[in-house]
Amino acid sequence: MDKKIADLLQELQSSSNVTSNQLENVDKSSIPLSKARKPSDFELNNSIEDAEKIKTYPAALRYIFALNSRHPEKLQKLRKMKAMQERQERNWSLERQRLVQHFESKTKLQEILKPLSSDPKLKQPSNCLNDQTNNDSAQTLDDNRALQEFDEQVVQLTNRMYKEQLAILADLKIPLFLSVNNDEELSEDQKRLLQLLQDLLGA
Helix, strand or coil, X not given: CCHHXXXXXXXXXXXXXXXXXXXXCCCHHHCCHHHCCCCXXXXXXXXXXXXXXXXXXXXXXXXXXXXXXXXXHHHHHHHHHHHHHHHHHHHHHHHHXXXXXXXXXXXXXXXXXXXXXXXXXXXXXXXXXXHHHHHHHHHHHHHHHHHHHHHHHHHHHHHHHHHHHHHHHHHCCCCCCCCCCCCCCCCHHHHHHHHHHHHHHHC
């Protein structure tokens, strides 16, 4: 078992008020047969705490483990969201690499052609050489500007994706995320819960 998951399970166990001794003292023969049957979906739903009432990380931890055990299909939606995010970030990274390589190729080509343009045998006027230098500088500025615009666009798209993910967490009734202000920084408990979800989804 992953060490992070093991640590979280240990934390979950320590935060529970039910002990193994209490469980052993229960007289199983006193449980009616009708209650020993497999619980229905309705009963399972009601056995999980109301997410809106959860305000602390230990309570959220218990809720997530119960949700993962009883209704894993809900966390499956988060797994798809995580996969989509990773795929989008990978595409952005590849696109930026292609953009940088394109600019570097143009720069190398200019460096190759520059000795030819400065060859005295070609007898080019000095104003032509100055124009070439100015063109090179302008091209470099254009390339840097294009790269900066790409980075700014990625930042905007990342912020939009972040807000959409917060909305999905709220829609799935994930504790601590039911009423989140997009402009506020996440609390430490929210960050810990996100890390827990990442560990579970990556397991």
